[in-house]
Amino acid sequence: MKFFLTTFALVIVLSPPAKSFTLGGSSLLKGFQQSPVEVYLNPDLCPASIESDLKKAIDLWQSVPSSGLQLQYQGLTATAASQLKDFSFPEALVVACSDDFGNDHPNGCDSTCLDFVTAVGGFIGSGLSITKGLVIVNVNSGAQANMHNLGSAQRQLLLAHELGHTLGLGHSSEPSALMYYNLGGKQRLALHQDDMDGISYLYPRDEFGSDPMLACGRVDMSGGSPLGGTPPLWLFVLFLTLWIGLRLRFRADSIQKLGEPL
Numbered sequence: 001m002k003f004f005l006t007t008f009a010l011v012i013v014l015s016p017p018a019k020s021f022t023l024g025g026s027s028l029l030k031g032f033q034q035s036p037v038e039v040y041l042n043p044d045l046c047p048a049s050i051e052s053d054l055k056k057a058i059d060l061w062q063s064v065p066s067s068g069l070q071l072q073y074q075g076l077t078a079t080a081a082s083q084l085k086d087f088s089f090p091e092a093l094v095v096a097c098s099d100d101f102g103n104d105h106p107n108g109c110d111s112t113c114l115d116f117v118t119a120v121g122g123f124i125g126s127g128l129s130i131t132k133g134l135v136i137v138n139v140n141s142g143a144q145a146n147m148h149n150l151g152s153a154q155r156q157l158l159l160a161h162e163l164g165h166t167l168g169l170g171h172s173s174e175p176s177a178l179m180y181y182n183l184g185g186k187q188r189l190a191l192h193q194d195d196m197d198g199i200s201y202l203y204p205r206d207e208f209g210s211d212p213m214l215a216c217g218r219v220d221m222s223g224g225s226p227l228g229g230t231p232p233l234w235l236f237v238l239f240l241t242l243w244i245g246l247r248l249r250f251r252a253d254s255i256q257k258l259g260e261p262l
């Protein structure tokens with residue numbers, strides 16, 4: 001029994017952490033293939049801060065060192081939420097607000113949905129690649145989930161979460177992840193490691209192709225020290241030499257004192 005408990009504990013400790021992110025489609029989904037992915041905004045009906053909120057959400061996904069995603073804000077567009085549903089718009093990715101969210105939501109949104117869903121993000125693709133994406137924000141007057149009812153941090157969190165869907169991510173089972181289905185407990189715009197793993201899986205950094213090298217370990221050959229090593233090594237050698245020298249001199253003094261006639 002004791003052996004069983006020990007084995008069980010070891011299995012728990014040694015088990016690798018499970019990946020929690022999911023993809024918003026096939027498990028072979030590849031994300032957008034064009035780079036950069038150009039993002040446009042129609043600010044009509046939206047909260048006044050929507051443009052700065054969106055830029056912060058874009059910057060968040062851009063901040064993952066292991067991902068090669070290039071997400072670029074391109075400015076304003078006249079494409080309205082009502083034109084997004086059939087994905088016939090010319091832009092790659094559009095964010096717009098809707099005061100008729102029930103009709104403009106690609107899958108429809110009933111009265112219960114209007115009070116719980118503040119935005120929707122989605123994409124269409126060709127083969128395994130994403131070709132176009134949308135984010136539609138609920139600003140239906142009277143709806144509890146109206147984005148105008150949210151604070152600044154929640155608006156940014158919401159836009160970042162929906163951008164994650166548009167880029168190809170599904171919901172994560174990790175409660176601390178931005179891509180967890182419920183943003184209710186979150187106060188700060190930030191990515192969890194699971195979000196970073198997900199976006200890096202869809203948009204890996206190609207260090208030997210289009211993306212420059214990150215920060216490879218570098219051997220300093222500039223000869224910055226007289227001994228040709230790094231400063232800590234030659235300092236250590238210097239101190240060791242001094243210490244041995246002092247020890248030998250102390251021993252010589254002691255021998256000389258012991259040898260003196262009484």
Ligand SMILES: [Zn+2]
Nearest residue numbers: 161165171181
């Ligand atoms: Zn979601």
